[in-house]
Amino acid sequence: MEEFLHMGGYARYVWPAYGLGLVVLCWNIWSALRLQRVALEKARRRAVIGDDAGSR
Amino acid sequence: MGTWTWFHKLASPPHFYRIAGKMIPWFAIPAALLIVFGIYGGLVRAPADYQQGDAFRIIYVHAPSAWMSLMCYSTMAIAAAVGLIWRIKLAHALAAACAPIGASFTLLALATGSLWGKPMWGTFWTWDARLTSELILFFLYLGYMALRSAFDDLTRADRASAVLALVGIVNVPIIHFSVTWWNSLHQGSTVLAKGGPKMPASMLVPLLMCLLGFTLLFAALACVRVRGEVLIRERNATWLKELEAP
Numbered sequence: 325m326e327e328f329l330h331m332g333g334y335a336r337y338v339w340p341a342y343g344l345g346l347v348v349l350c351w352n353i354w355s356a357l358r359l360q361r362v363a364l365e366k367a368r369r370r371a372v373i374g375d376d377a378g379s380r
Numbered sequence: 381m382g383t384w385t386w387f388h389k390l391a392s393p394p395h396f397y398r399i400a401g402k403m404i405p406w407f408a409i410p411a412a413l414l415i416v417f418g419i420y421g422g423l424v425r426a427p428a429d430y431q432q433g434d435a436f437r438i439i440y441v442h443a444p445s446a447w448m449s450l451m452c453y454s455t456m457a458i459a460a461a462v463g464l465i466w467r468i469k470l471a472h473a474l475a476a477a478c479a480p481i482g483a484s485f486t487l488l489a490l491a492t493g494s495l496w497g498k499p500m501w502g503t504f505w506t507w508d509a510r511l512t513s514e515l516i517l518f519f520l521y522l523g524y525m526a527l528r529s530a531f532d533d534l535t536r537a538d539r540a541s542a543v544l545a546l547v548g549i550v551n552v553p554i555i556h557f558s559v560t561w562w563n564s565l566h567q568g569s570t571v572l573a574k575g576g577p578k579m580p581a582s583m584l585v586p587l588l589m590c591l592l593g594f595t596l597l598f599a600a601l602a603c604v605r606v607r608g609e610v611l612i613r614e615r616n617a618t619w620l621k622e623l624e625a626p
Contacts, residue, residue, distance in 0.1 A: 342419075
């Protein structure tokens with residue numbers, strides 16, 4: 325296990341690369357879901373007040 | 381139902397909204413499985429490289445994100461062209477959905493490349509053709525998004541940004557062929573090399589899994605985002621009520 329974490333001496337390059345990959349992956353999932361949720365809420369509000377020309 | 385009718389139906393916002401929603405798990409689940417097993421194969425199962433040791437394992441994040449940066453831009457530019465020529469709102473929605481995904485993976489490709497370059501070339505950055513053209517790609521994405529947000533009117537934002545996306549497409553082949561055209565520090569193609577991939581199967585299979593997994597992830601993310609973009613563009617909300625009805 326320790327040998328695996330050591331990455332043949334390249335640990336400080338390999339693990340940050342994978343860490344950044346995880347961050348970008350999570351950000352993409354979070355921001356896509358947020359965009360969809362916010363757009364749906366706004367569209368619902370427009371539908372309720374019947375304001376088709378409502379603000380973005 | 382003829383192809384044309386089918387196409388027209390698909391291009392109708394409510395129909396597309398529903399289809400895109402149904403497609404999400406079909407892209408997301410295989411994407412998750414491929415990425416998890418691909419990364420496991422690359423980090424644990426694949427042997428260390430005879431020249432680069434364990435540093436080569438960065439390829440399993442670096443190559444798929446670089447691939448995403450190019451595929452995403454191409455999709456964005458094609459969608460923008462379709463939107464400009466045939467005035468299809470849905471195409472503009474797709475182009476807008478691609479930009480943040482592409483920008484984030486371009487940044488990841490640059491950062492992981494930097495982390496790989498340091499132990500191999502002795503530097504985090506060099507103004508070499510491949511690196512510089514990829515950096516320009518990142519700025520193109522940023523410019524595209526900045527231009528969009530500069531307009532209050534969405535239709536004008538769609539059209540202006542589409543022109544920028546189309547102009548920037550010349551950069552895509554430049555990035556791809558930069559390692560062949562110029563004497564570059566960056567290594568040449570591994571998977572698409574002449575005479576077949578230059579890797580044993582134990583290294584190549586996890587890489588292909590990651591490449592396919594990231595591509596499917598892009599499809600899933602684009603489906604979620606494009607649904608949001610369609611809602612933003614759709615002023616006539618009657619179909620939304622239909623959508624909510626059981």
